[in-house]
Amino acid sequence: MASILGVETLQHTNGTDAITIDSSGNVALPQVGTGAFYRNNTFIPAFSSKVATDPDASIVSSYDQQYGFYTRIGDLVHIEGTITTNSTAWNYVNGGANAQSLTIVGLPFTIKNTTGYYPNISVGYFNTWTSWTASYTPMGYGVTNTKRIDMTYAVANAVSNIQTTYIYAVGSSITFSMTYQTDDA
Numbered sequence: 001m002a003s004i005l006g007v008e009t010l011q012h013t014n015g016t017d018a019i020t021i022d023s024s025g026n027v028a029l030p031q032v033g034t035g036a037f038y039r040n041n042t043f044i045p046a047f048s049s050k051v052a053t054d055p056d057a058s059i060v061s062s063y064d065q066q067y068g069f070y071t072r073i074g075d076l077v078h079i080e081g082t083i084t085t086n087s088t089a090w091n092y093v094n095g096g097a098n099a100q101s102l103t104i105v106g107l108p109f110t111i112k113n114t115t116g117y118y119p120n121i122s123v124g125y126f127n128t129w130t131s132w133t134a135s136y137t138p139m140g141y142g143v144t145n146t147k148r149i150d151m152t153y154a155v156a157n158a159v160s161n162i163q164t165t166y167i168y169a170v171g172s173s174i175t176f177s178m179t180y181q182t183d184d185a
Helices: none
Strands: 009-011 017-021 038-043 046-049 063-073 076-085 102-105 121-127 138-142 148-155 158-161 173-181
Touching: 046 076, 121 138, 138 173
Parallel strands: none
Antiparallel strands: 009 017, 038 063, 046 102, 063 076, 076 173, 102 148, 121 173, 138 148, 148 158
């Protein structure tokens, strides 16, 4: 890779690589850890459930939108995503059914494996949820050592799992963001 300065590696005075830049423009700080220090890209979020045949795969047969974008700096990952079920018709797949606990899957990196670590999501928009009570706001948290978000909502000084029943409509959608730590290289 050519750069303006013609430099692809900066070295410390002791001769070790301090910074490297690969052909994609990813910056790596070898003394900080493995992998690229800064990176951004896309991922494909999907709806699933805790009891799906494969809990890391979609339970929805077709979508109109599945957009996910991430920025990773060191072990800190920020994601933004939008999921919209098909606006014409769709069916459950992968063992999905009504009344299961809703999850969002497909995160780009595994959530840090630390006891008591539950990064939360922010829901910026949701629409066309079947029988959803107007005063409830969807929320959720990242599940340690997975690439999953468990979806919940607040009820009477506690939380309850959001059921797949609520998204069983054509055009159900959610837009969300979350920042979390990862152990992935």
